[in-house]
Amino acid sequence: MRALFVGGVVDNSELDLDGAEPPLHYPDNTGAGRPRYRLHQIGVRDGTIAYAVYGAPDLADAEIARVVQERDYPRRFEASPQAVLQ
Template sequence: MRALFVGGVIDNNELDLDGGEPPRHYPPQTGSGQSRYRLHAVGHGNGGIACAVYGAPDFDPDEVLRISGERGYARRFGTELQAVD
């Protein structure tokens, strides 16, 4: 699956994630108490999760979804993004 980032220092970057489920936070474990990107939405496709959208710690969840829509993340992966609680 592909991880896509909105906001913060790695805004508009992406990377491959292994596993069947995206971690709730990225990076999954820092041990430093430093804020991490939070999972906001997933897009299902090809029998699993095709993409996961992460937002910077200080970003409003609605803003993360709006920006990911403008960037066409779902369209790129032929899926619809579903918000994560």
């Protein structure tokens, strides 16, 4: 699955994630006790997660949703978007 980042110092960056489920926060442990990015959306294709969108902690949910729509991740990955409820 592909991790996609919105906002912060790694805005518009991507990396591959191992495992069937993306972690709720990335990275899991920052050493400071505060996660840097929070999972906002996943994209499901053929029953598996194709992508996971992580947003910077200083960005509002609406701004992250706007950027995701602008970048059109569901079309790019041919996946159905699903919001992650916190």
